[in-house]
Amino acid sequence: MAVLIPARNEEQLLPRCLRSVQIARTSLPSDFTSDVVVVSDRSSDRTREIAEEILGxxxxxxxxxxxxxxxxRALAARVALQRFSGLAAGCWFANTDADCEVPPTWLTDQLRLARDGADxxxxxxxxxxxxxxxxHVALRFRDTYCVNADGTHPHVHGANLGVRADAYLRAGGWAAIATAEDHDLWGRLHGSGHARVSDxxxxVITSGRRVGRAPHGFADALAAHNGCAA
Structure with a gap:
């Protein structure tokens, strides 16, 4: 299991993210290895230093x-595979973002779904x-963020996406694009016949900032609610 986290100028929020990931790692089975790879992308603050201090x-x-x-994200995946001693089929990539907080069961829940057959x-x-x-934005966001009665949903977030490493490789990995890289990979996983589960x-809890790091990403979608009638 490898947690992959891209970060750009995230010195304020990265500590919360990494501490939550470290807690989630403690819930994994004792015979299960885990790793965390943070990619500091064009950071001009203490993102790298903070990540090194917390991860050791x-x-x-x-x-x-x-x-x-x-x-x-692709660089994080390559580094994780280089650090993993087994076959790609035995490695799971748990992707999140540096402004997110994951719950204690985040990794064990993904492991359970993987063992049930999810790629x-x-x-x-x-x-x-x-x-x-x-x-009005909080209420509007929650009213329009669709989750079906059975727990399935139509959303795809790079902040909360897991994939087995061999399936990731067969699908072609993360594309070198600045936005919607999560939807792109999710679509190619479907196109290559892999079993996907939306649960x-x-x-994960993400920041509510109005200006995000990726163009046309979640922050922009959230900010768009400000222009809607209350």
């Missing part, structure tokens, strides 16, 4: 100047803080 020898921090989230899983997100938005029980 329990993960890896690499830097890139790509400035493209798909490339940063890839997509979870949902909720928002930590709506303070940058108009008063709302997998939830």
């Amino acid at each position: 020898h329990s993960g890896a921090v690499v830097c890139t100047s790509a400035g493209v989230v798909g490339m940063a 890839a899983v997509a979870g949902i997100v909720d928002v930590h803080d709506f303070s940058e938005h108009r008063a 709302a029980a997998l939830q």
Whole structure:
């Protein structure tokens, strides 16, 4: 199991993310190895130093100047596979973002779904803080964020996406694109015949910032609610 996290100028929120990931790792079976790879992408703050301080020898921090989230995620996956001693079929990539907080069961829940036959899983997100938005945005977001009665859903977030490494490789991996890299990979996993599971029980908390790191990403979608009638 490898947790992959791209980060750009995330010195404020990265500590919360990494501490939640470290807690989730403790819930994994004792005979199960885990790793964390943080990719600092064009950071000009202390993102790299903070990641190194928190992870110590329990993960890896690499830097890139790509400035493209798909490339940063792909680099994290390559580093994770280089650090993994087994076959790709025995490695699971759990992807999140540096402004997210994962629950304690996040990794064990993905492991359970993988053991039940899933090649890839997509979870949902909720928002930590709506303070940058108009008063009606929190209610509108939750009213329009669709989750079906059986727990399935139509959402795909790079902040909450798991995939077995060999399925990831067969599907072609993360594309070198600046936005919608999550939908792109999810679609190619379907096209290559892999078993995908969308489960709302997998939830991470993300920041409610109005200006995001990726163009036309979740932050822009959330900010669009400000222009809607209350």
